[in-house]
Amino acid sequence: MNSPQTVATATNTGDLPGITTIVVGASRGLGRGIARAFAGAGAPVVAVARTGPALAELATTSANIRTELADAADPAVARRLLDQYQPAVLILVAGANPVMRPLQHQTWETFSVNWHADVKIAFTWLREALLQPLRPGSRVVVISSGAAINGSPASGGYAGSKATQRFIAGYAQDESRRAGLGITVTAVMPRMSPSGDVGRRGIRAYAARTGQTEEAYLKQLGDVWTPEMAGSALVDLVRADPAVTAPGYLLTAAGLQKLP
Numbered sequence: 451m452n453s454p455q456t457v458a459t460a461t462n463t464g465d466l467p468g469i470t471t472i473v474v475g476a477s478r479g480l481g482r483g484i485a486r487a488f489a490g491a492g493a494p495v496v497a498v499a500r501t502g503p504a505l506a507e508l509a510t511t512s513a514n515i516r517t518e519l520a521d522a523a524d525p526a527v528a529r530r531l532l533d534q535y536q537p538a539v540l541i542l543v544a545g546a547n548p549v550m551r552p553l554q555h556q557t558w559e560t561f562s563v564n565w566h567a568d569v570k571i572a573f574t575w576l577r578e579a580l581l582q583p584l585r586p587g588s589r590v591v592v593i594s595s596g597a598a599i600n601g602s603p604a605s606g607g608y609a610g611s612k613a614t615q616r617f618i619a620g621y622a623q624d625e626s627r628r629a630g631l632g633i634t635v636t637a638v639m640p641r642m643s644p645s646g647d648v649g650r651r652g653i654r655a656y657a658a659r660t661g662q663t664e665e666a667y668l669k670q671l672g673d674v675w676t677p678e679m680a681g682s683a684l685v686d687l688v689r690a691d692p693a694v695t696a697p698g699y700l701l702t703a704a705g706l707q708k709l710p
């Protein structure tokens with residue numbers, strides 16, 4: 451088992467058969483890497499997103515992956531898919547691409563985009579996971595962002611929405627404990643990486659804001675996580691004993707580091 455401090459990336463053997471895993475937001479970027487890693491570890495994966503062709507392509511990569519074309523922000527979708535698949539692992543990755551503009555150039559509509567997507571999706575699925583409830587021993591992972599810790603001045607309400615995701619993951623963990631449900635809820639905060647649209651657009655905007663080329667900005671970020679690394683780290687996270695699992699981890703190229 452991994453130490454509680456660091457869940458490093460590792461080679462995953464197929465030891466998750468029967469561990470049905472729903473990945474919400476699996477058609478590209480980070481979610482696609484997570485879906486592929488769980489399928490590679492032997493888990494039956496249900497990949498959820500709204501873009502049919504991308505999901506169909508993902509399904510060709512593993513016989514362990516089936517797909518559900520759906521809007522994850524719809525509460526009826528969360529209810530139906532949790533009821534139908536009774537997952538042992540639920541990973542909430544889906545979120546909107548923030549509108550990258552200085553504060554004064556945001557409108558309330560652009561500022562609040564991630565509240566109607568990221569926060570609504572986390573709220574909707576966590577609520578349903580507690581109400582159904584998921585079986586004892588189930589694991590839920592909410593993908594928040596490093597921006598939840600450091601802020602992100604060029605992306606409107608993004609950082610605040612990701613901080614709220616972290617808070618409500620904690621609230622859901624408390625409610626599970628209070629009701630003796632045995633569900634473990636963990637928030638994971640990735641640093642910026644060009645491996646998904648959110649990171650790519652962020653790098654472009656912050657490079658422009660600081661007068662650098664995208665290449666130079668990326669270089670100063672140092673090593674960045676890839677979807678493969680992230681997927682492997684998440685597989686290790688759900689394999690780890692819940693008793694030593696922290697409420698939150700930072701995700702970097704070095705894997706997962708426990709947050710205080």
Ligand SMILES: NC(=O)c1ccc[n+]([C@@H]2O[C@H](COP(=O)([O-])OP(=O)(O)OC[C@H]3O[C@@H](n4cnc5c(N)ncnc54)[C@H](OP(=O)(O)O)[C@@H]3O)[C@@H](O)[C@H]2O)c1
Pocket residue numbers: 474475476477478479480481482498499500501502504520521522523543544545546547567568593594595596597639640641642643644645646647648649650
């Ligand atoms: N990339 C980074 O550097 C970075 C850093 C920190 C945090 N994050 C977080 O990590 C997550 C993934 O980021 P990414 O860069 O991989 O983003 P991405 O490339 O834009 O992928 C987002 C995924 O979520 C799905 N999705 C979005 N809204 C959905 C909805 N309403 N219903 C179902 N699926 C939905 C998208 O599929 P469809 O459009 O097909 O539905 C897609 O599969 C986000 O929550 C982001 O905030 C990313």
